[in-house]
Amino acid sequence: MEAWIFFKKTIRMVFVGTKVYYLWCAFLLAIIGVAIAFYIKQLDAGLIVTNMKDQVSWGLYIGNFTYLVGVAAAAVLLVIPAYIYHFDPIKEIVVLGELLAASAIIMALMFVLADLGRPDRFWHIIPFIGILAFPDSLLAWDVIVLNGYLVLNTIVPIYILVKTYFGKEPVRKYVIPLVLLSIPWAVGIHTVTAFLYNGLAARPFWNASILAPRFLASAFCSGPAMALIIFQILRKTAGLKIKNEALFKVAELMAYAMFINLFLLGAELFKEYYSGTIHLAPMQYLFQGLHGHDSLVPWIQSAMVMNITAFLIFLIPATRKNLITLNIGSLLIIVGVWIEKGLGLIVPGFIPDPLGEIYEYLPNINEIAISLGIWAFGLFIFTLFMRIAIPIQRGDFSHSKYAHEAGRTQYERDQSIRKTSENS
């Protein structure tokens, strides 16, 4: 009964807000609306409306999917310091970080759905109802780990928030095992996603053992970068309490991650260029152009400049502890890693194709519109999460407050608070 009242109140909560909140939601819904129109067109005509071809059979959708799995996995960079090392400034934002991870996973799954030629046969992949080719197909593994991670990253924050709403302390013996489980699971989702490409001997660009570690390293840069920006926005707009200390700590961890990311990339470049075998071709296509085809070269070059600049910004304490340079660095990482993991990883894997053909892929308006729509949907979901989570964390949206408004006396309210604190 209490749960039902809580549920009804949360629904009411998301419909009220400031003018900025309404404008923001309307803006996102408008983008989603446009994307739906483009998606209907794609459903009707087929994937022929995209720029993908047999030669480059995955493109912007799968690139975004890969990037977002990384963003989701990076929530552990908040979870570990908060729950394992009890770094208190981060503890206040960890729930929000987990909800960010959940939103990222929802987006990642939507990108897979957008890329699927036959979404009407989606049920074929559901275990027991359809046929899930487990353990043969890495895509089957991905379905399992991504959905599992989504469940973990929704039940933990929801449990904590509901407890907070009722003015109780979350029970540690429920929370801690799930949190501990979510750490290897986060590594797992990104490793499995890397293995999805890694296991294909037909594609030498992906068939390098360094791929999974590189994935993790870049994820631990891009995910937290996104969190840094979002938390500062929420601090300004939603009254989220968060100390600069927490932001700087995350930025410090990102500097290490970016160092490892750049180092692993260097190791891979060395191996390919020094041995100079036939497997060099995709790398050449990406970084220099191959047989006169070089549409990705300016992209990867700018990504490299962004990543190295951001690394220096986060490495030097003076720039790391300055909110302006910190934000510039975060934006550089968000974009730089997106290029590196999106266009820069998926597309060159297909170029040249197994019979040596080069088809230069760049996404078209359909793919861009649908992708923006999925991003907008993810942000919309995240906004709704925050609309509930932040007031609960601040103590503005709680059981006792509503009970008081419902006509209870101050005395009764104090009694109920005393009771709950005695119980816990």
Add this chain to the structure above:
Amino acid sequence: MEDRSQTRRDFMKMMSMGAMAALSLGSLSCTQARVEAFLQKHFREMTEAEKKEAIRRLEETYFRKYGKKFHISTQPADAAVLWGYGLDLSRCIGCRRCVYACVKENNQSRINPQLQWIRVVRLKDGSLINLENTEHYYNPEKVPEPGFQYMPVQCQHCENPPCVRVCPVHATWKEPDGIVVVDYNWCIGCRYCIAACPYKGRVFNWGEPNIPPEELNTEVHYLGNRPRMKNVVEKCTFCIQRVRNGRYPACVEACPTGARKFGNLLDPDSEIRYIIENKRVFRLKEDLNTEPKFYYFFSA
């Protein structure tokens, strides 16, 4: 005020009645066939009765769509057979008649999208193994051109097919006679198999397949050349509809130089066995351990 709400109600009533009528009249059987096709099981999980039912439904659908009576076979593999393919590189002249015979025989989409299961690449003499230097779109006055070698590539029907391993729903598999097939009604269109294939053996129907009705081949196999739908993967099946009936694949028949050979690898007296035992034979990308059953050789 009263009037306006009355008209609005009337309008709503009219609209909903209209929608109901459209739903019930609008080719009920078509909707039902769609629902049945949606719920159709994986081919390998169907009982004989369910297969018959699926065939009947498909034949009806094709008749409605193309106005032609199809004969859809589900003939299974013969246990004493393992198909192998030989291709004589010293005879291939790059004329690509095999490509078009294949397109016609197997009901591939002709325009937008244009699909072909065989790709004949041109290589400079002396650089046969390095597929980085292939030319795909060449159009000479006469073939063969001096100084060039032609290499047709199609599904190699691997013993260890990477495409089969990666499919998340088992929509593709290797038949007991070695033919790698696709259940077009089970494929979800994720294209993971295309990414996994080292031979570009698979193509995707990016849009609704487009075949002139008069060019349709109505003698089809469920796992082979029956008309496909949009957004599913398809591939060479060694002309499963022909070879399980004692005929050669269409490409073998069409080749004007006799460069293409086909036979049963389990039969020690077959031509393909003779080639493997007596000619200089190689297979594409053997380092990937896919074990193709497609043997390139030189007769000269």
